[in-house]
């Protein structure tokens with residue numbers, strides 16, 4: 001082999017790592033028309049993150065934008081882009097202009113190898129005539145050509161150039177041998193019988209991958225319509241020895257989504273319309289619409305309009321955002337008038353705003369984050385997987401494309417019961433049997449948010465919640481009435497409550513205005529309202545027939561007006577009488593921060609009460625019928641579906657399936673909203689489900 005100097009033309013994702021590998025065995029000239037790229041590389045800075053500073057520094061590559069340097073090389077490798085134009089036809093302009101530049105600057109005897117992905121025939125039928133014209137040399141005499149496709153996978157540190165078999169081909173046996181020898185210095189090779197075979201091999205590798213993903217994408221669409229989890233199907237099918245494991249998803253980048261068009265273009269030119277390949281392309285090119293549709297429905301159900309998209313590049317852990325399908329997804333969402341914010345740790349604010357949408361840094365742009373209704377982790381960069389563990393995401397739904405692929409319309413098993421009691425209460429006659437309730441098999445599909453019966457039990461319930469997976473969080477009980485015997489500075493004072501609120505998974509505050517004989521307008525309540533606002537947690541009021549004197553609709557309206565940022569949950573749908581419930585629904589419609597929970601909606605259950613309670617409840621009889629309640633409930637779900645939380649009063653009442661009865665009347669997606677989505681959104685400090 002008579003090769004000392006190799007020139008690489010085009011120092012992108014493909015050219016640069018190859019140049020670095022070859023520089024261990026040859027003197028290497030790195031040529032690129034992009035002056036900025038050459039300046040960066042000369043300072044050992046690779047913005048594509050493929051090659052480290054040290055490797056570049058050690059490589060001793062001569063970086064240049066000066067074509068005349070190519071004359072020094074006996075071997076030239078062309079690694080320039082091969083995109084498609086707006087009509088999805090091959091854009092060979094980079095390959096042809098690089099060929100012209102090489103032709104003008106080669107010395108006699110040079111071997112020119114193309115690595116750019118092309119359709120069979122480009123090297124010999126398109127490039128060779130250009131090389132001949134501009135070098136004034138004849139191919140086979142003055143220079144020779146070859147082809148060696150690149151298989152590297154950006155961001156994949158396991159399959160680097162030196163670890164993958166490289167297909168090589170020359171125009172004749174002599175050039176084949178030399179090309180093989182050069183590449184054999186850095187990796188294992190496979191010598192293909194001709195340049196066209198090598199060109200075809202590369203393009204079909206990506207077509208095969210594209211088609212397999214398209215099949216998975218089509219299955220995702222079909223099974224979604226059938227309410228079957230596509231991933232469960234794939235898991236089951238892949239237990240067969242010859243089932244190929246491909247996953248559905250967005251197909252972006254400048255290889256898999258582009259290369260098939262090179263072959264279909266050539267096929268068309270020679271009289272064959274490539275139906276299978278193009279069908280796959282159509283499916284993959286349209287997948288962003290499937291995801292956008294799912295997101296729009298999800299936002300629509302919760303009344304949200306703002307989404308944060310995390311990850312914009314075409315695949316995880318790479319900074320390359322060219323041909324990213326996330327851009328199409330964003331555009332599609334914007335067509336539905338959804339406000340899209342985006343963040344990608346690999347892209348600057350300027351790039352995001354220029355090519356994608358509004359920028360929002362999740363940890364810095366606090367105001368914008370307050371408005372986010374849903375977060376989509378579109379590209380699972382490792383940096384983002386770490387970022388979403390930050391507390392700012394606790395109150396958000398963070399979903400992935402995979403969640404959208406297998407989103408079952410059935411109610412998922414882990415429903416959230418947001419109103420349960422834990423502990424003991426002499427007053428309510430509740431013994432410590434609540435612990436038995438919570439471990440009862442009846443509830444193995446339920447997770448709980450719980451409340452102590454007494455503020456002296458606050459600490460105990462926090463510890464319990466922190467150590468038990470069945471519990472997602474707890475409220476702190478407080479008694480604002482410091483003239484009552486049960487009021488204790490160490491348990492009930494605002495400072496004591498403030499201290500406990502610092503603890504993890506304390507999701508809200510709870511008060512029994514009627515029990516403590518303190519109206520919610522009493523200024524004793526004000527410090528607690530301020531604490532709830534300060535900690536951005538809701539305050540839950542017990543509302544009952546007897547409690548109307550302490551927490552009537554008028555009073556609630558005044559509190560909401562005075563404290564517009566206070567989030568209030570009205571237990572028992574505002575009271576145990578139908579007229580109170582109607583007023584509560586109206587309040588929740590009127591005030592953005594008023595929520596209702598379904599606890600004790602069953603009139604039969606209220607009438608029965610817990611037999612051994614010593615607490616005398618309202619003298620006002622519960623007169624409404626179940627059908628009246630149901631009518632009111634269904635009307636509320638129409639008006640304020642995002643304001644309703646499920647609660648069972650478990651602990652106070654024995655476990656009874658029928659606390660779910662009005663919810664079971666709803667369509668499944670509404671059930672899911674009430675049982676899962678609403679609490680996930682409201683309880684910022686709740687554990688992740």
Ligand SMILES: NC(=O)c1ccc[n+]([C@@H]2O[C@H](COP(=O)([O-])OP(=O)(O)OC[C@H]3O[C@@H](n4cnc5c(N)ncnc54)[C@H](O)[C@@H]3O)[C@@H](O)[C@H]2O)c1
Nearest residue numbers: 010011012013014032033034079080081082098116117150
């Ligand atoms: N990136 C990949 O994962 C990958 C994998 C396999 C094959 N390929 C194929 O390899 C080829 C190169 O891809 P890439 O990802 O490295 O592209 P890239 O865009 O990252 O890099 C191409 C480089 O070529 C330079 N360039 C353009 N015209 C030039 C010219 N006339 N003379 C000198 N330099 C020029 C550009 O400035 C750029 O730095 C494409 O055909 C691609 O399909 C890419």
